[in-house]
Amino acid sequence: MTSIEAYRARLVDQLVRAGVLTDPAWRAAVETVPREVFVPRLVWLLGDDGWYTARELDADQRLELAYDARLTPVTQVDDLVDARPGDRGRCPSSSATMPELVVTMLEELEVSDGQRVLEIGTGSGYSAALLAARLGDDQVVTVEVDPAVAAAAGEALTTAGYKPCLVTGDGAAGWPDGAPYDRVIATCSVRWIPYAWVEQTRPGGLILAPLAGPFGNQGLVRLDVRGDGTAAGRLLARDVAFMRLRAHRPAGRPDQAERFGDPPTRPITLDPEEFIGDRFPAWVAGLPVIDADASVGRGEDESASYWLEADDGSLAVVDMPQQQTAYVGPRDLWGLVEDTWRWWVEAGRPGPWTFGITVTPERQWIWHESGRIWELPA
Ligand SMILES: C[S@@+](CC[C@H](N)C(=O)[O-])C[C@H]1O[C@@H](n2cnc3c(N)ncnc32)[C@H](O)[C@@H]1O
Known part of the structure; x- marks a missing residue:
């Protein structure tokens, strides 16, 4: 040999x-x-x-x-x-x-x-x-x-x-x-399934793709393509980490600090540390804000703040030392994350296999088998 x-x-x-x-x-x-x-x-x-x-x-x-x-x-x-x-x-x-x-x-x-x-x-x-x-x-x-x-x-x-x-x-x-x-x-990972993949797959065929979220963590999904132009499937048990499809990378927006001003704050009910670095829980937390990008900011005293921003102008900041959050723009991004997290914890932290995705020509959404859904901005 x-x-x-x-x-x-x-x-x-x-x-x-x-x-x-x-x-x-x-x-x-x-x-x-x-x-x-x-x-x-x-x-x-x-x-x-x-x-x-x-x-x-x-x-x-x-x-x-x-x-x-x-x-x-x-x-x-x-x-x-x-x-x-x-x-x-x-x-x-x-x-x-x-x-x-x-x-x-x-x-x-x-x-x-x-x-x-x-x-x-x-x-x-x-x-x-x-x-x-x-x-x-x-x-x-x-x-x-x-x-x-x-x-x-x-x-x-x-x-x-x-x-x-x-x-x-x-x-x-x-x-x-x-x-x-x-x-x-x-x-490479995607925030949602490009519909061209469904169109180009024979009915009865399969699509396998890593799903990404704003917190950089991912699930692997396998979809069955149906004859009516739709596809659906559950997440597989294994979570994975892949580089993003280029169009699904974080947007790299200019510094938003000036826009932020001095909006009203409220205490957080979820500390980002609870899920950051924990792939599947982080993907679940990101479901209601899948179009947003997350980043960590550091103050002069090295204290961390968590930034979430989206193309519709929504911007939320979580101040870690103060354990409080504030937002500007149309959506309270951190509030949405907290809401989904609360649901997930109260539901007993259900695993990947209980989640799935459905793709149609008009829209697509992530679902949990209990009936809850999260629309994707595809
Ligand atoms: C993790 S690597 C792929 C690993 C590869 N399959 C192997 O076995 O070595 C991800 C690749 O996806 C590519 N990629 C990112 N966005 C893409 C896109 N929109 N279309 C095609 N490839 C893309 C990246 O350039 C990168 O080379």
Whole structure:
């Protein structure tokens, strides 16, 4: 056994032990696809200061990083192209998703021979290669929005011997030229489901996508596409964290502090610390304000305040030391969060599987099986 074969066998072993690699057909794909080809020499490593720094790996480091089931090599930060060793950045914008998550999602996709798959978010190209190995090059379309990322993925796919249809473009529009698909899989997260994905999926087909919320935390949903142009499905038990589809990123609004003035305040009934960093609860808390963006502000004394803002001009600030909140604009964003949180706690903190999403051409909404719904601004 060469050392690369040994690495690949180790990866398969890790995935089997983790209980995520159960299907022999996916196992054969993982055993075949050379993941090291999809991890570039230059990757971004996270430092203690919260910044990423570009580092060049030697061959052994690259193999170690590529073949660990639970490591996600970050391959691009802040949409930077032509990065050099030592460059620094804040926000990962592309990666070779950790194999454990890639394989979990591929198994959840429930593909069978002969099916056509549309992948949104090519990234490194590794998951597209697995799909091509499993289903055949002609059955796979993969869309990447960033031309530099797409070019690198194209090279890696060629080196590895796969030729899926690689499209550079906005995956929110799907890829109508290749439709209809039996499966759509998004490897970037969305606040709601772009309707083009439903339109381009055959009735009876499935859409698998990570759902994002304003607090940056996510659930994984699988929708059945019906013959009447609608789709619906429940969240899967596993929560995941993915980079956003570009159009669903936080808006990056100018500083709103001046707009805020001195509005009336009230005590909070929910401290953001109760859910921040706790993926699924944070996604639930964000449901009534899915279009809003959250950020943390620091006062001169380093005290934290929590900001929530939306395109309709709604702006709420939660003052953590004072445990109070105030808002301007049409919606009391924090009040809405508190209301949903109160409901969730009183309902006994129901889990992901009890939530779902329904998508129609006109509107879409998240529902809980008890009957409560949250309209999405799609
Ligand atoms: C987590 S990475 C994908 C990982 C990849 N599937 C793999 O196996 O390596 C997410 C990718 O989605 C891409 N992306 C973001 N918005 C997109 C969009 N609107 N259309 C297509 N791709 C998009 C990003 O550029 C990034 O490369």
